[in-house]
Amino acid sequence: MLFNPSQWLLRYPAALRPSKLVRLASDFRLFGNLAHGLIERHFRRDDALTMPDEVFERWFARAFEALVDEEGALLRMPGRGADLAHFRGRLLRAVYTLRSHVRQAGVVAVVPEQALEGRFEGGALAGYADLVLHKAAGAPAIVDIKWSGGKKYPEKLRRNRHLQLALYAELFRQQTGQWPAVAYYLLDRARLLAPDDRAFPAAETIAADDGENTAQLWQRILATWRWRVAQIRDGRFEVVLEATSAAATADSEPPQEALAIEMLDEAYNDFRALAGWRDGA
CATH class of the missing domain: 1.10.10 (Arc Repressor Mutant, subunit A)
Known part of the structure; x- marks a missing residue:
């Protein structure tokens, strides 16, 4: 919804689904x-x-x-x-x-696949955090486990764009009153990546270039959501294609307090054939 509203429209309000034929996993x-x-x-x-x-x-x-x-x-x-x-x-x-x-890190309890629930301006939110770690002293931590992504996830932390972790952190804050520390763990290289060292002293720390933190990222997510909702109420759903496609219009520019638009991986878009192709593609 934030970065490609047409994809959200087809998946949720339109309820289109890909084929249920069994496919072998990669x-x-x-x-x-x-x-x-x-x-x-x-x-x-x-x-x-x-x-x-x-x-x-x-x-x-x-x-x-x-x-x-x-x-x-x-x-x-x-x-x-x-x-x-x-x-x-x-x-x-x-x-x-x-x-x-x-x-x-002095962890005293680990909860895998912890259910997290809460609300925001648009209604209910829910998700499952891969690992929630509780310490005898200091902030708890949420770890999102990925098989790989040695370039992608350090860049997310550097740009303060770890949206999934920010959502989990906000839901955890709503449930407990505490902002947790957050981290990615990349299994294929056994790398623990975090924006700071307040939870994991041995993690690779990658601070955001803009100096913002996870709580500020959550506020940017909300600002982006409000901007998209205003467009949707006017009956407008942006179709975001590859960066080399047709030039964006003025309506494609988010407000200053929102997130910069991120090009999503087309491999995970079940509806890309419905969005059209570039000339010569």
């Missing part, structure tokens, strides 16, 4: 889903924070094989042995490193 999505599942299983254990590393490694070996059997059978096919071994090694390193960050 390796990128499959690895991400399996990794999320294993991390959730680990931190739901009562002994997750006290488990010695050697015990964790034995648990990982059993849990990984069971998870692949249940949800990743594609990796058992002939010719996928190297892919499976490579994925196992990267995931073991990632979870091992994540456990180290949790210990160094």
Whole structure:
């Protein structure tokens, strides 16, 4: 709705849906889903924070094989042995490193897939945070887990455009009265990225170039939403195409207090064929 209102219009008010034919997941999505599942299983254990590393490694070996059997059978096919071994090694390193960050941060409780609910000017909001970490002292933290994105997510933090984390943080604030620290964890490189070090002393800190924080980002999200709502009430839904397409009009320029328009990845737009093509495309 913020960056490509026509996509929001077709998905929600128009309720168009892509085909329900079963499609095989890409390796990128499959690895991400399996990794999320294993991390959730680990931190739901009562002994997750006290488990010695050697015990964790034995648990990982059993849990990984069971998870692949249940949800990743594609990796058992002939010719996928190297892919499976490579994925196992990267995931073991990632979870091992994540456990180290949790210990160094003094975390006393981890809640995976925590439901977060709240409201804003437009109505109800809800989501599930990958990990919510509570500490004996200091602010709690929300960690969004991604399989990869070594260029994308550092840039989001640098530009103060971590919208998903900002939404989770606002919902958490509504529920608890506290602004949590936020971070991304990139599994394929075992990298913990944060805008500051107030929750994770060993994280890679990437401060926003404009000096703004997550609370200020939330205010920019609201300003952008109000701008789009005003257009929609006038019956106008902007169709945002590739940066090389037709020039934007004056109505495409957000107000100063809003977010700069971000070009969304067309690979995740189920309706791009309905938006038209550029000449010669």
